[in-house]
Amino acid sequence: MLSRALVIVIFVPLLILIFLKGDFTFLIFTEVIIGMSVYEFYKMLKDKGFEVASRIGLFLSLLLPVLVYMKDKVLFSYNFMGFSGDIIARFDIGGFVVFALMLIATRQILKVKINGAMAEISYTLFGIIYISYFFSYILLIKSEFSNGRALVLMTFILIWTCDIAAYLVGISIGGKIIKRRLAPEISPKKSFEGAIGGFIGAFIVALKFDVIFSFFAEFFCKNIHIFSECSVHSNISFTKTEALLLALIIAFFAELGDLVESKIKREFEIKDSGTLLLGHGGFLDRFDSALFVLPVVYYFVKYFIS
Template identity: 35%
Template sequence: MLSRILIAIVGIPLLVYLLYTGGFPLFLFTEVIVLIGVHEFYQMAEIGGKKPNKIIGMITAFLIPLAVYLDQAKILAVGTETVISLGIIAVMTLRVLKNRVENASTDIGETLVGALYPAVLFSHCILISYLPNGGKWLVTAQVMVWVCDSFAYFTGLAIGRKIFNRGFNSISPKKSIEGSIGGTVATILSLWIMDKYLGLVPDRMSLITVIIFGLFISAVAQIGDLGESMFKREFKVKDSGTILKGHGGILDRFDSMLFVAPVMYYLLKLMIL
């Protein structure tokens, strides 16, 4: 319990600072999250009997945020599609050279999913940071994730399965539809409050925009959480890692943000900017 409290006291202000500041510190933070996340995924996969190519996966995952940052900072235009293409070619080439057919698609698939899942999705934090008020939007995204997770938990604890019998039994037995609705309502309200006090857009967001944003962000935050639970169920592990002590692993803490970052980026580009 003490370790959980200490990590929260130190980690939350640091996270908010990095998200708000952007630039090179955010890039370094992104690389740390991505590389630890990829390592955790491969570790879980190996426990589940899979054999991903960890070296190629880690190199590919490292290069994706680097390519995004260099492009956004106007230093060098590499292109994430180039990195991804070379990663796919490399992992398939090495597999062919091994001259082994058994479980080829599974091992190659695990390698690529493990690398692209954290790297491509979380790199959208860098893209958001270069948008107008990008730092404020990143902090808002993280607050919305925290609010959604907390209120979904407490709503589910209070009235879970009293209205809707069916939840997400196969993936996460404790998740309920009531909890999901509670998290969604709270997420919409949190966005309205953040826009009011942070001034995310010059003339305030319209109510319909707030609702649309809140619905999408809440939905993908919960899908991200359930998606990571799905992997853990398949690989038969309780947590993705132990680096955060009582908080589990990096993927346990950032599973929702992995999905929220790209969705928020494209919603901003489509509806506001």
């Protein structure tokens, strides 16, 4: 219990600080989460006897967020023999998937081994897309929206709120009103009452997010003097309908992300993806909900809010 509290006390303020003012540290944070989660995922596979191109998969997983971060940035300018211009990084996920698949397939050809070839390609590529590509949406949210930092912080606060509210409601009245569990074969303790409680909690916080953001931002501005500038307003304001829809999709996809990872662990017959986060399990355990929520929040804001 003490170790779990220690992790929260240390890492939650650090994450908030990175979300509020981080730039290159934002990329480093993304790389650490992706790198450790992909490592844990491939290790789970290998421990159960599945073959996976873990080195190439980890390399591609760490390369992807760098390409997203450098998207549309001028890498360097040139002026040579009458030719001049700028080399600009153009990122395209379709091209990246083609490159990744070709690289993994080439490795298979060089190995000569036939048995398990398709499974190895599939498992490796799945890890890249499921973890690296999904989580890289955190960089797209930050860079493509004028209030991107606040949106990232909002996303994680809503995920945390949903998780805490679902837990508190679940242990209080879970299974007492609706007898059937949410996914008994995958996660026997999850209840419909808890899921509804998570949705309600996310809805309330979404409505009042600008006030919550101001509290966090003002606290960090006053107590941590490393900011060149510090705004205490998120410029995020939802109507009741928008907050309702946002809370609904976050509650649904956060639960879905958690259940997907739980099902993977069930198949591998393990409790946690790792042990580095002390009582909190592994990195994949802590960020499984975000993998599904971040892409959905990106498209929700892009097409329904902006």
